[in-house]
Amino acid sequence: MITILTGGTGGAKFVQGMVKVVDPREVTVIVNTGDDLRWWGLHVSPDVDSVMYALGGQLSQERGWGVEGDTFECLARMKQFGADAWFQLGDRDLATHLRRTELLRNGATLSEATADIAASFGIQSRILPMSDERVETRIVSDSRELSFQEYFVRERWQPPVQGVYFCSADNATPAPGVIDAIEGASAVFVAPSNPITSIGPILAVPGIREALQRTVASVVAISPIIGERAVSGPAAELMKSAGLAVSCEGVAQAFQDFLDVLVIDDADLQRSAEVEALGVQARVAPTMMNSDSEKLALARAAMAAAQPRQPKGAL
Amino acid sequence: MITILTGGTGGAKFVQGMVKVVDPREVTVIVNTGDDLRWWGLHVSPDVDSVMYALGGQLSQERGWGVEGDTFECLARMKQFGADAWFQLGDRDLATHLRRTELLRNGATLSEATADIAASFGIQSRILPMSDERVETRIVSDSRELSFQEYFVRERWQPPVQGVYFCSADNATPAPGVIDAIEGASAVFVAPSNPITSIGPILAVPGIREALQRTVASVVAISPIIGERAVSGPAAELMKSAGLAVSCEGVAQAFQDFLDVLVIDDADLQRSAEVEALGVQARVAPTMMNSDSEKLALARAAMAAAQPRQPKGAL
Numbered sequence: 308m309i310t311i312l313t314g315g316t317g318g319a320k321f322v323q324g325m326v327k328v329v330d331p332r333e334v335t336v337i338v339n340t341g342d343d344l345r346w347w348g349l350h351v352s353p354d355v356d357s358v359m360y361a362l363g364g365q366l367s368q369e370r371g372w373g374v375e376g377d378t379f380e381c382l383a384r385m386k387q388f389g390a391d392a393w394f395q396l397g398d399r400d401l402a403t404h405l406r407r408t409e410l411l412r413n414g415a416t417l418s419e420a421t422a423d424i425a426a427s428f429g430i431q432s433r434i435l436p437m438s439d440e441r442v443e444t445r446i447v448s449d450s451r452e453l454s455f456q457e458y459f460v461r462e463r464w465q466p467p468v469q470g471v472y473f474c475s476a477d478n479a480t481p482a483p484g485v486i487d488a489i490e491g492a493s494a495v496f497v498a499p500s501n502p503i504t505s506i507g508p509i510l511a512v513p514g515i516r517e518a519l520q521r522t523v524a525s526v527v528a529i530s531p532i533i534g535e536r537a538v539s540g541p542a543a544e545l546m547k548s549a550g551l552a553v554s555c556e557g558v559a560q561a562f563q564d565f566l567d568v569l570v571i572d573d574a575d576l577q578r579s580a581e582v583e584a585l586g587v588q589a590r591v592a593p594t595m596m597n598s599d600s601e602k603l604a605l606a607r608a609a610m611a612a613a614q615p616r617q618p619k620g621a622l
Numbered sequence: 623m624i625t626i627l628t629g630g631t632g633g634a635k636f637v638q639g640m641v642k643v644v645d646p647r648e649v650t651v652i653v654n655t656g657d658d659l660r661w662w663g664l665h666v667s668p669d670v671d672s673v674m675y676a677l678g679g680q681l682s683q684e685r686g687w688g689v690e691g692d693t694f695e696c697l698a699r700m701k702q703f704g705a706d707a708w709f710q711l712g713d714r715d716l717a718t719h720l721r722r723t724e725l726l727r728n729g730a731t732l733s734e735a736t737a738d739i740a741a742s743f744g745i746q747s748r749i750l751p752m753s754d755e756r757v758e759t760r761i762v763s764d765s766r767e768l769s770f771q772e773y774f775v776r777e778r779w780q781p782p783v784q785g786v787y788f789c790s791a792d793n794a795t796p797a798p799g800v801i802d803a804i805e806g807a808s809a810v811f812v813a814p815s816n817p818i819t820s821i822g823p824i825l826a827v828p829g830i831r832e833a834l835q836r837t838v839a840s841v842v843a844i845s846p847i848i849g850e851r852a853v854s855g856p857a858a859e860l861m862k863s864a865g866l867a868v869s870c871e872g873v874a875q876a877f878q879d880f881l882d883v884l885v886i887d888d889a890d891l892q893r894s895a896e897v898e899a900l901g902v903q904a905r906v907a908p909t910m911m912n913s914d915s916e917k918l919a920l921a922r923a924a925m926a927a928a929q930p931r932q933p934k935g936a937l
Contacts, residue, residue: 347720347721347724348663348720348723348724348727349720377695378693378695378713380692380693380695380712380713380714380717381696381713381714381716381717381720382717383714383717384714384717384718384721385717385720385721387717387742388717388721388738388739388742389742390717390720390721390724397695398693398695398696398713398716399695399696399698399699401696401713401716402695402696402697402698402699402700402702402703402705403699405662405663405664405696405700405705406662406699406700406703406705408663409662409663409705412663423703424703427702427703427704
């Protein structure tokens with residue numbers, strides 16, 4: 308059994324590769340829900356959706372989000388109505404949110420609703436939201452505060468960021484199965500997702516970080532930073548705002564208390580020593596995932612990096 | 623100013639013709655909402671939608687409901703999820719329900735939400751739901767009870783009908799403007815809609831029937847029955863269950879207490895005397911509306927039938 312902690316974009320690609328090298332039924336994916344939003348009255352869970360679409364073989368390759376080949380007829384009408392339309396929902400995608408919202412309204416938890424929809428997509432891996440409770444990633448920018456999607460989509464991650472916090476995280480509990488999946492796995496992987504706003508919310512749920520420190524499984528992360536730049540999205544700006552170096556070393560810092568191995572890009576070979584100075588083993592591999600074969604190769608490198616754990620407490 | 627009471631299918635066609643012979647800004651349409659339903663968590667108002675789509679020039683001619691040229695991508699996914707899918711919502715149509723539901727959630731009344739959406743469609747006539755409160759048409763069939771859409775769409779109006787009632791009608795009030803539109807009109811038209819489940823719910827809202835009796839406007843109905851058959855839908859079965867003759871005479875009976883003139887089909891010329899024996903004047907015209915020119919001709923015939931009222935109280 309292996310467990311993967313992930314956000315949407317890069318993480319969803321990583322998960323696609325992993326289920327090609329491990330029996331999908333042996334994989335549990337713990338997904339960030341700090342980006343979730345109420346949109347047109349529906350519960351949208353962007354990272355859960357990306358992972359479901361990725362595992363269901365229907366993630367749009369071109370867009371990196373939503374359903375391949377989706378249409379946008381409903382969205383066009385919503386614009387005509389003067390409704391908010393900066394967050395784009397395709398017509399097929401919309402069904403996911405309608406279904407989830409209805410299941411939640413009928414009393415299902417987010418875990419249960421996710422399992423129901425994932426089963427409809429024929430997904431064999433287990434997808435767990437980090438928590439069934441609402442935890443909201445908030446971006447502090449100058450004198451205002453933005454939700455993650457307001458910051459990321461509406462404002463195209465242009466506003467300066469002074470800080471990030473996770474509203475209601477202190478009172479949240481991990482979704483059923485999350486702690487067991489971390490403690491009972493033979494290896495835990497932290498996908499190459501934004502450490503602050505994709506992995507950060509997961510770690511902010513009380514009990515999850517402790518489980519990662521405690522587990523006997525090897526914990527392997529893949530750096531979403533190559534050189535001093537993020538592969539995609541605002542990870543660099545957000546790491547800077549959190550006082551982290553924008554480099555694979557910064558990623559190692561962010562996860563230092565529970566991380567055994569960090570897979571860094573070939574281009575960062577010379578940074579291995581800095582990572583290892585933090586007590587985290589460095590493994591070098593090509594980390595870009597522009598094709599199925601690259602996803603497969605990275606998954607293999609990640610699996611190879613997982614090895615029986617040195618108790619962290621002994622460091 | 624003229625006012626039209628209507629349901630969806632036939633009534634929507636009639637309204638289309640009327641706004642070609644009267645300035646659309648002079649037209650108020652009072653619409654049945656007894657068929658409204660909660661579907662996928664959204665507030666769907668089928669007759670209001672048909673009237674809006676008809677007046678917005680986007681009603682599907684082929685289907686008689688929904689938006690011309692609409693796609694059904696979301697519906698196909700909902701089927702895949704195992705969600706109820708017997709009531710079909712197109713992708714563009716869906717935006718109407720998402721928007722309405724959001725406006726209602728934000729505190730708008732159904733009248734306000736309708737006005738908002740109708741304005742987005744560039745509709746110049748005023749569309750009023752019969753009531754802002756929930757009135758639900760219930761069909762009694764053997765040992766069970768069905769909502770109108772369950773009876774009409776899901777069961778294709780096959781179940782035997784013992785009776786129809788309008789749940790919560792007694793406590794409902796006419797939507798703002800409804801009574802004034804009836805009392806202040808120069809003519810009131812009852813569209814060729816099902817007298818029991820399209821016009822019936824409107825008449826069940828306390829105050830509306832009384833306003834029709836009281837108004838100085840001429841009240842003109844168009845018979846939805848030709849010979850002994852309904853032009854479309856279950857009007858015949860429903861009239862029978864209500865103890866009415868299935869004929870234009872039965873339509874005159876249903877509205878006898880407030881109706882001045884009934885426009886009956888050419889084919890029913892020989893039934894004029896039966897209608898007039900009920901104290902309702904009969905006018906004969908072609909009532910089928912299979913083309914724009916037929917809609918226009920019927921609208922002209924209806925307008926010609928409207929004339930200064932003989933006080934009903936004097937009958």
